[in-house]
Amino acid sequence: MKMQNFKFQSSGLGRFFGPLEAKIMEILWTAESEITIKDVQHKLDREKAISFNTVMTVMNRLVEKGILQKRSLIRSFVYRPVMTREAFMEAQSKELTFDLIEEFGSQAVVHMVDALDQVDPELLDRLEQKIKELKKDR
Structure with a gap:
């Protein structure tokens, strides 16, 4: 999977992702199993309030980019990174x-x-x- 935008002036994950995408990916990479949008939102809320819809939009875009996988559970979805x-x-x-x-x-x-x-x-x-x-x- 080739990321389309590489930012030379950034560092770490910021070279490949926007700030919120990078934070979400860090949460998912450190999670011990699949995780819901609500779980990600709660972990992000420790830093500042981010709406559920914003987190959902970003996570679904990461699915579209092939970075995350999404699986349906009863009345919700769980996400996990495609690779470590x-x-x-x-x-x-x-x-x-x-x-x-x-x-x-x-x-x-x-x-x-x-x-x-x-x-x-x-x-x-x-x-x-x-x-x-x-x-x-x-």
């Missing part, structure tokens, strides 16, 4: 990387390599191993 937060972030970073390479080619790769001086040495070891595997398979 970690899987979502992994999928988005992969999509962004492929888009950058498609758009900017080798320049994007060079800039990514330049940024490696700021990462954990263990990551460098994993990247080195991955490059060796790629070369071996060619």
Whole structure:
């Protein structure tokens, strides 16, 4: 699933979601099971009053975007994320990387390599191993 709008000036989930969408997704990702709109609204109400209809609209839009799944229960619906937060972030970073390479080619790769001086040495070891595997398979 590829998110359509990426906000460079934001951080974390704010790069992919609006402020209320991000809060709702955090609630759903930390929930232990499926959750209702009313449950989400109550958790949001701790911060500020947000109407049930607003929460319902946002959650149903997240269903339309393929981020949430919706299931009918007796007289209500329950929602759950399609994927974990970690899987979502992994999928988005992969999509962004492929888009950058498609758009900017080798320049994007060079800039990514330049940024490696700021990462954990263990990551460098994993990247080195991955490059060796790629070369071996060619």
